[in-house]
Amino acid sequence: DIQLTQSPSFLSASVGDRVTITCRASQGINSYLAWYQQKPGKAPKLLIYAASTLQSGVPSRFSGSGSGTEFTLTISSLQPEDFATYYCQELNRFGGGTKVEIK
C-alpha cells in the first residue's frame, strides 16, 4: 500500500515566516495530490488540488508543487489565521498532518 508521510509533524513559526511542508509518497503517485487546512473543531478546507492549483478563494500566499513521490505546500508569509493543521491527500490516503503553531 502507498503511504503518504508528512514532515515535519509539528512546526513552530512566526507571523511573516515562509513555511514549507513536505508530503512524501512511498511510491510514485500521479499529481492528484491535494492539501487541506483544518482548524480545531472545524472541517478540513481544500487549499490546493492537482498538486499545484489553488482552490477558488484561497489566498495566493499558499502554493503547491511537486510530482512523483515528493510534494510541498508553501505559505509565503504566515498570517495569524494560518495557524492550523495541514494534511495532504491522494485518492483514499491522507498524510499524518502537520500542526503549525505560533512561535
Added chain:
Amino acid sequence: VQLLESGGGLVQPGGSLRLSCTTSGFIFSNYAMTWVRQAPGKGLEWVSGISTSGGSAYYADSVKGRFTISRDNSKNTLYLQMNSLRAEDTAVYYCAKAGPPTFGSAFDFWGQGTMVTVSS
C-alpha cells in the same frame, strides 16, 4: 454548497448507527461522495466512497464488512450504515463531495461533521 451530517451519537460496542448527509447547492447525482473520519486528537482517515450512481462503493479495510455506504440521488442524500461498532470507530464523521474531474481526487466541500462515540 451545503452538506449537513446527522445521526451520530453514543452507541454500545456491537451496536449500529446510520449516518446521513443531506446536501444542497449542487447537482448531487453528478458527483462521487465520500466519508472521512477523525478520531479524537488524531488525523484524517478515509472511510468509504461511492460513485455517482451508487453502483460502485469502496471501503477502508478497517470498516469493510461492517459499514455500508449508499446514496439516494432523488433525496440528494448520502448514507453510512455502521454495524458491529467498536470503540476504535469513535470519531467525528465527515461527508465530503468529490471535486470535478480536473480536481483529481480532491474533496472540495465538507460537512461540519457528526460525532460517533462507541462506549459501554
